[in-house]
Amino acid sequence: MKCRKVTRFIPLFAGSDFPAETIAKVRHHLQDCRSCQQEYTEYQSILQQTREWLTQERKDWEEAEWKKTVHAAIEKANEKRSWLAPWPFKRGWAFVLMTASAILLSLLVLHPSLVKDKMRGIATVSADPFQTEIVSMQLVSKETGLKINWFFHKDLKLEVIE
Amino acid sequence: MKKEEELINEVLEGQNDSFEPLLRPYRQGILNMAYRMTGNIEEAKEICQDATIKVFKYLGSFNRERSFKNWLYKTVVNCSYDFLKKKSRYNALIAEQKKSFFDDSYNPEKNYSNMEIKEKIQNCLRVLSPKEKAVFLLRDAEGFSINEASQILGSSSNSIRTHLSRARQKLRKEFVRYSNPEKGGMFS
Incomplete structure (x- = not known):
């Protein structure tokens, strides 16, 4: 095995993370090659220092904080499980709103005539000029000169018959 | 002391009090994992909470033939990735950590x-x-x-x-x- 190849393996070999089947070859090379052996020793020393430091310098929870975190997590997880909070809404009222909108929308699509009729009725009443502007009307015959006065109540609906 | 398997069963049966003892042996490990991933202890605690929520929520789908410890760490690592992504910190990580890494x-x-x-x-x-x-x-x-x-x-x-x-x-x-x-x- 050549130095170039062994150098690639050394970082893993130094941390005992090398596949067993190749260990013998690398070990054999290290016995003969001084520079590779030096690099191997360097890696071993660095890894040992690093592992020691990472083991010593460990953060920990304060007891109360840890328990609070776990309980808060349980509460949040349960909140998300609730049937009142279906995706993508967080609250039940949003679900109700969504259902009402869906019903209204489906009515519009399935029975458009129902809505149109109602709209037309509203338009007729409000657009009727007689109901609001004309209270009385006089008809004069050209031939006889007869005058007929028609009085309309304000709220009376006038139907035009052709 | 109860076994891990028993504690998992109890949590799945609805005994929420068994969840904390289930995580207790790994609490320091997951905190340090998240801490060294982000470089900030408050962010690490936030990640641990997210991971805890997920573990509690998906405990039912956990494959019992596998190690609970590995699954827990997997969740913490994934939450750390998500956290880093969410904050768009992949690019800014080096610059920011110069100030905040390891108080x-x-x-x-x-x-x-x-x-x-x-x-x-x-x-x-x-x-x-x-x-x-x-x-x-x-x-x-x-x-x-x-x-x-x-x-x-x-x-x-x-x-x-x-x-x-x-x-x-x-x-x-x-x-x-x-x-x-x-x-x-x-x-x-």
């Missing part, structure tokens, strides 16, 4: 040689990619084997070895650069 208030009584090691390891962690960092921390800080790390990260053993090798090479570079920048070697 110095912790353990102030350490000696100078310890401070040097700390500096080197911190510098190394700053330059590692999230995947390299996760592999390095799982193997060299938490003591997982290559196979366990491959299960946790969902990668092949060869991929784990490649990332671990790269991480250690960067660590050595950092040690060399820090120890003797002119000669280029700490042992020369």
Whole structure:
């Protein structure tokens, strides 16, 4: 095995993370090659220092904080499980709103005539000029000169018959 | 003391009080994993809470034939990735961590040689990619084997070895650069 190849393996070999089947070859090379052996020793020393430091310098929870975190997590997880909070809404009222909108929308699509009729009725009443502007009307015959006065109540609906 | 299996069953039956004892043995490990992934203790606690929520929520779908510890760490690592992504910190990570990485208030009584090691390891962690960092921390800080790390990260053993090798090479570079920048070697 050549130095170039062994150098690639050394970082893993130094941390005992090398596949067993190749260990013998690398070990054999290290016995003969001084520079590779030096690099191997360097890696071993660095890894040992690093592992020691990472083991010593460990953060920990304060007891109360840890328990609070776990309980808060349980509460949040349960909140998300609730049937009142279906995706993508967080609250039940949003679900109700969504259902009402869906019903209204489906009515519009399935029975458009129902809505149109109602709209037309509203338009007729409000657009009727007689109901609001004309209270009385006089008809004069050209031939006889007869005058007929028609009085309309304000709220009376006038139907035009052709 | 109850076994892990019993505690899982109790939680699934609705006994929420059994959840805390289930996580207790790993509480320090997951906190340190998240802490060294982000470099900030408050963010690490936030990640741990997210992971705890997910573990509680999806405990029913956990495969009992596998290790609960590995599954828990997997959740923490994934939450750390999500956290880093969410904050768009992949690009800004190096610049930001120069200020925030590892607050110095912790353990102030350490000696100078310890401070040097700390500096080197911190510098190394700053330059590692999230995947390299996760592999390095799982193997060299938490003591997982290559196979366990491959299960946790969902990668092949060869991929784990490649990332671990790269991480250690960067660590050595950092040690060399820090120890003797002119000669280029700490042992020369």
